[in-house]
Amino acid sequence: MNFIRRYSVWLHIIGWIIFIIMPFLTSPNNNFNFFRQPGFSSFLLSQLINDFMLIAVFYFNLSFLTPNLFIKKNTLAFVLYLVAIFVFILLLNKFTFETFRRPNFPRIPPQDLSGFRHRMPPPGPMFMPFPFLFRVTISFLLVILASSLLALIKERSIQKEEKQQMALEKTAAELAVLKLQISPHFLFNTLNNIRWLARQKSDMTEDSVVKLSQLLRYMIYQAKYDKVPLVQEINHLQNYVELQKMRLPENNEVKFTYGGNIEQWSIEPLLFIPFVENAFKYGLHSQKESKIEINLKVDGNTLNLFVRNPVFANNFPVNAEDSGIGIQNVEKRLALHYPDRHELNIVNIGGYFSIDLTLILDDVEPKK
Known part of the structure; x- marks a missing residue:
């Protein structure tokens, strides 16, 4: 044609x-x-x-x-x-x-x-x-x-x-709505964390505000693009994890690791934060020991994200709808942005809730 x-x-x-x-x-x-x-x-x-x-x-x-x-x-x-x-x-x-x-x-x-x-x-x-x-x-x-x-x-x-143009516009509109849904939800939880630190008169309050400013800068100036460097997305996750760790008691542990050729690729922004946020929301306990594992690895053109957190009977929702819109939004965004190029496995067994996400980055232009 x-x-x-x-x-x-x-x-x-x-x-x-x-x-x-x-x-x-x-x-x-x-x-x-x-x-x-x-x-x-x-x-x-x-x-x-x-x-x-x-x-x-x-x-x-x-x-x-x-x-x-x-x-x-x-x-x-x-x-x-x-x-x-x-x-x-x-x-x-x-x-x-x-x-x-x-x-x-x-x-x-x-x-x-x-x-x-x-x-x-x-x-x-x-x-x-x-x-x-x-x-x-x-x-x-x-x-x-x-x-x-x-x-x-x-x-x-x-x-x-x-x-085709209408479909593209509809997809863009849906993705914009999904991002808007994620950002206020994430911001709400983060402000609650800072409020908790302020009430405790913690010395980490100032550092948490700095971390939050970095998170907001990323969400405002970087997340508006269709693709962002994978390194920036990882830094955003790391800032969020560090911000959450400021209020963790001694019996809670968070392990965040990443590796592989992360410098070469770009990815859809704010794609992983709902999984990590969900792990902190439901995987911590004030009295019991808990450990959250977050591992991101890129092998060739395949990206794998694994998130694992314990499940507490009084801390995890019975219905999937009660867990918020975060994971549901990610599933929609994956279907729109990575059709037939992703696999998402969500498992709740043995007292642990895990998310295993695999993305094929073939169609994503490498960052030069």
Whole structure:
């Protein structure tokens, strides 16, 4: 389709050149003597007049009749236009035939016409031989058929592009909504953590504010892009983990590790934070020991994120809907941004809740 669009002008020119010269190439007298005959110039002039008229009909049907009448189901007006144009084409061909092609019959005195009636050409409204009339009709029908098909293909292509554009806009809107849903939820929990530190009059309150400013800077200035460097996303996770660790009691432990060729890739922003946030929200206990494990690794073009946290009976929601919109939003974003290129396994067994996410980064352009 791109090739046809790029060279459409040349394709039209070549097509019309073939259309114009075809009658000369297929003529039964297509030798050099045919082009030297005295009536060849008249034949050429009449043929060019009719051909250029058909070309005009082609583009008139392509740009007006089919798009504005046939496609819009105004069939009666479309047919009436075609009948009127066909009659005009026949009249034009009659004119060119009688002016340039009609054979010159000998002049006969009026008193002798009765004896020569049988020698005159048969009368007719168009006064054209049947083969010539048949060729004009076929040429007209082919021009109308070709232009109508081209107009239909063009209209279908436009509709397809519009649907694709609408789908892209819908996807972009959905992703924007999902990001807006994640950001306030994340900010709400973080402010609660800082409020807790402030109430404890902790010396870490100032450091937590600095960490929060870094998180907000990332969310405001970086997360607006479709893709961000994976290193920045990891730094964002690390800032969040450090901010959460400021209020952890001694019986809680958080282990965050990452490795691999993380410098080469970009990724959808704020994609991993709901998993980590969920682990802190439901994987910590004020009295019991708990350990949260977060591991991110890139091997070649495959990214794996593993998050594991303990499950406490009074700390984890019974229904998935009660766990917030974070994980559900990530699942939607993965389906939109990484279709058929991700695998997400969520397991709640043996007293531990784990998330194992694998992304294939083939279609993501490496960061140079």
